[in-house]
Amino acid sequence: MPAPADRPLLLAVDAPSLLHRGHHAHVGSGRLDRGGRPAWALHGMLRLILQVLEDLTPDAVVFGLDDRRASVRAERYPAYKAGRKPKEPELVEQLDRAPGFLAALGLHAVQPEGLEADDVSASAASLAEASGWRCTIATSDRDAFAHISEHTSVLRLITGGIASAPLLTPARLHTMYGVPAAQYLEYAALRGDASDNLPGVAGIGEKSAALLLAVAGDMAAAWTDVELNAGDALRPALDDACEAEGRSRVGRRVVTALTSEGARERYDFNVEIMRGRDDLDLGLDLSRLQHPGPGVLPLDPDRVRRVVDHLDDPTLTDHALRVLARQPTGDGAAGAVAPAHR
Known part of the structure; x- marks a missing residue:
């Protein structure tokens, strides 16, 4: 080729x-x-x-x-x-x-x-x-x-x-x-798009969305840990990544956002609407x-x-x-x- x-x-x-x-x-x-x-x-x-x-x-x-x-x-x-x-x-x-x-x-x-x-x-x-x-x-x-x-x-x-x-x-x-191209849709779905009147997952901004994807690998893995293990693996991994970057810990806040009522539904809906x-x-x-x-x-x-x-x-x-x-x-x-x- x-x-x-x-x-x-x-x-x-x-x-x-x-x-x-x-x-x-x-x-x-x-x-x-x-x-x-x-x-x-x-x-x-x-x-x-x-x-x-x-x-x-x-x-x-x-x-x-x-x-x-x-x-x-x-x-x-x-x-x-x-x-x-x-x-x-x-x-x-x-x-x-x-x-x-x-x-x-x-x-x-x-x-x-x-x-x-x-x-x-x-x-x-x-x-x-x-x-x-x-x-x-x-x-x-x-x-x-x-x-x-x-x-x-x-x-x-x-x-x-x-x-x-x-x-x-x-x-x-x-x-x-800060995200791979293959994960941009996941990143956008987490962040939301104000120009299209699509709210993101409450409590997740651009920086935390990029960090979440970097730590979890993809949102399928993140949702699996959140839904089956209450984020027990994701929370410390996020905090470790924050410490390595000299940032304040966000593990508890991000996992709380992902476990909030309607968070998964909002993410899935955004992916559906945003996907070309x-x-x-x-x-x-x-x-x-x-x-x-x-x-x-x-x-x-x-x-x-x-x-x-x-x-x-x-x-x-x-x-x-x-x-x-x-x-x-x-x-x-x-x-x-x-x-x-x-």
Whole structure:
């Protein structure tokens, strides 16, 4: 099998997270398309996409979209994401236009019924690993961290654009949170996620969650000791680890939290809601990619020019033609980004 760096790369783009970033970063611009409609979020998303494609040069690309009409998670948990501020009407309009925009360009997008872009990312990571490929997920959402592995990295687009976006690998994730990539979902379920209105296990914070996983090995072992032995093995092991790190003992507090009423149910529920679906049919056959076909570049230059021209930014049109259609343009290398993550 080829070395990881030599394997083909599947890029999975979390389109809604990029649209949200584009909206909040550029709402003050008031940018409109040639039809007079708000276009700053679509414009910002496309700029980021082009930069990511130039930087990573993937062999195939898939875009994940949320189903904005229905949510299996919200049906299961009506308070899901309930703490978020209502979306501005201009953002909602551009979120609704995004599927048609990507399709018009000729880009391959998947909008699974009742699910989210993160489920597309999880399925892309699974498909890439099964096909002997690598996968990089481009997103601003830390939910994708649960999919990081030796085969999958996350390009986290936060502030400063592509040049300052960290490419998160298992080693880098461990440095950030103190947990192995394979245990990030367990860590997140213990900690909770305020952005999704998912409380964690009461009494367990980020530091104690990381320590618990380091000591127990995984939550299956921790729950077994708590439920069968009242935490008799876990408590002293946590205290020993604290003493080795020069920290105050937390064994009694953590075991008390885990034995509290509803703790196991809260943890299991969080795992259920947070876990991304990794078995979706993405309409990609990575063993037989050919052009033209889903997820494959280059795109038709006439389509690219027609669609991007509607955003009324000639520089962006030239950039899109160069990256998406691989067409030389009059401005040479303007707008290009030097590879930083390859």
